[in-house]
Amino acid sequence: MRTVYVNGEFLPEDQARISIFDRGFLFADGVYEVTSVLGGKLVDFPGHAARLTRSLDALDMRSPVPEEDLLAIHRDLIARNGIEDGLVYLQVTRGAADRDFLYPPDDTPPTLVLFTQAKPGLADNPLARTGMSVITIPDRRWGRRDIKTVQLLYPSMGKMMARAEGADDAWMVEDGHVTEGTSNNAYIVKDGTIVTRQLGEEILHGITRRAVLGFAREAQMRVEERPFTVEEARAADEAFITSASSFVTPVVRIDGTAVGDGTPGPVAARLREIYMEESRKAAI
Incomplete structure (x- = not known):
């Protein structure tokens, strides 16, 4: 069973939970990135991190963690799940708040989710x-x-x-x-x-x-x-x-x-x- 990351915790995937009031669910109010893994290493992580920041800024959404912490989470997930070739998926939403078209208060914690997908032979697609x-x-x-x-x-x-x-x-x-x-x-x-x-x-x-x-x-x-x-x-x-x-x-x-x-x-x-x-x- 995969280990996933949800708001500061590494959890078995069947124990991961997100609020029904999360704005990603209610409004698609979120952004994401997908980074490839080849040989257990991340491909162009700085580029993906920079684009994530750009997307967050465009939506007036704050980053949940610094870039160096994000890299550490990616590497930890790769190790925990034994990913040699595959993908790391990251999603940030504006967080959970009572349903309202207006953005929630600025101090609403954003939601951060990451998970891996094993793709053996990713580089050898027919x-x-x-x-x-x-x-x-x-x-x-x-x-x-x-x-x-x-x-x-x-x-x-x-x-x-x-x-x-x-x-x-x-x-x-x-x-x-x-x-x-x-x-x-x-x-x-x-x-x-x-x-x-x-x-x-x-x-x-x-x-x-x-x-x-x-x-x-x-x-x-x-x-x-x-x-x-x-x-x-x-x-x-x-x-x-x-x-x-x-x-x-x-x-x-x-x-x-x-x-x-x-x-x-x-x-x-x-x-x-x-x-x-x-x-x-x-x-x-």
Whole structure:
């Protein structure tokens, strides 16, 4: 049985309890992060911690613990649960208070929850070799997608829409342009140039995205940060996604149409190779 962390305590998962008045439950008033674990070490923890702070600040929510304590909790959970490859999920909510649309008093303690997920072979996902398929769906989320909130209902619906069509995931589209995947950032490659939407309130500021684009530029690859259309994506030479749990994964079909020759391309393969190598070296 897993050990989880709830508000200062390490507990067996079946003993973990959260108030029914928690604002995460009542209002989706919370933020989260997911950090990958490879070889028992955390991948890009400083990036995830920095984005957590950004999300909390955007919602006028205070951090429940200092960053160094958060790192210690992550490491303790990894050790207690014997995680070699997997994920650490963290969620912070505004805490428990009587139901009211107004925020509770400033001294209301925030809720902090962490748990692990064992994912043996996380770095060896078969989709990295075969490529994945996506469908396109309208982007019907709220406007502040750059804040990593727990409002994940529509992305969950999108994944179910993809499954219903025999696809692996969905890319969301607004005004004819791809915003991002349901839980990942989206990219295409055309004539050797990597194209991905620029940062803004329309997409999540992916930690893996930042690292991968940095590695791409260091490798002298051309990068354009701009919106791209669904038509551009279907006509691209390659496509791929990035996320903390899938790293770099090629996309080989969009709405049933093959991307390029329908097999993973060299740019995505090289970026995955670089990212995995550098991430393992930098993991803490």
